[in-house]
Amino acid sequence: MKPMDFSTTTDRTRFRITVNTIAKGVFFLSTIFCLLVLSLLLYRVFSQGISWINIDFLTGKQSTQAERAGIFGAILGTLWLMVVVTPVTLFFGVGTAIYLELYARKGRFQSFIQTNIANLAGVPSIVYGILGMTVFVRALDLGNIILAGGLTMSLLILPIIIVASQEAIRAVPYQLSEASYGLGATKWQTVKRIILPAALPGILTGAILSLSRGIGETAPLVVIGIPALLIPFPNGIFDKFTVLPMQIYYWTLDSTLVAEYANLAAATIVVLLVLLVTLNVTAIMLRNKFQHRF
Structure with a gap:
């Protein structure tokens, strides 16, 4: 040896x-x-x-005078945008993930779809803006309204939610579903009562983090022609609108001519950061709540 x-x-x-x-x-x-x-x-x-940042800034209208400018219209536009994006992405994203993981037959076609969804998650956001402009603004003749912007942003974050939901569903122990089948439950009953509740923390976390990304995106909205200045407050999904990132973008451009606009852009960034942190904290709280429940 x-x-x-x-x-x-x-x-x-x-x-x-x-x-x-x-x-x-x-x-x-x-x-x-x-x-x-x-x-x-x-x-x-x-x-x-x-x-x-003060009450007048948070509740005021947009103005060409920096001292009188406000962002309430941009805040409303951001919230209305999420009213469109949230149900669309959750319904189609979670539904697609359930189908691919639990119903689709494993094979080349399913693998082809999986690969393309993963690739779509890395496509630059401006490409989705071009797609939104072609389909929603021009082909469907919606114009630059909240509905068109929300559908465009939904295309952007939909692949991310699908991938996050699939990972959450895969993390559910298979013994739970096998026990459900053994007790005589149908597949849909097992999905509805066992798999989805167990995967809900991961799905909600991925969804809220994806929505946080959507709130901070500017390029798709620039492409579809969302205005930024002197528009009335939006009251529905068929109104024209602007959002906080767009306001930051245009005020940053204007700061080369008027220095005060740089301060307005910085103040708007602070408001946007507070909104994003609130969403992320909400995601953590929801995840912890449902993890303790199941």
């Missing part, structure tokens, strides 16, 4: 430990760098915009 070469084994172990230490240091420095950049960005935004 050939004796073990302890010197070679020790050298390899030392080499792996060294590589691991170097990798750990690189990742740590990368994390510190990202946190520093984020802290600098947040400091700049809050220091420049927090003094401009």
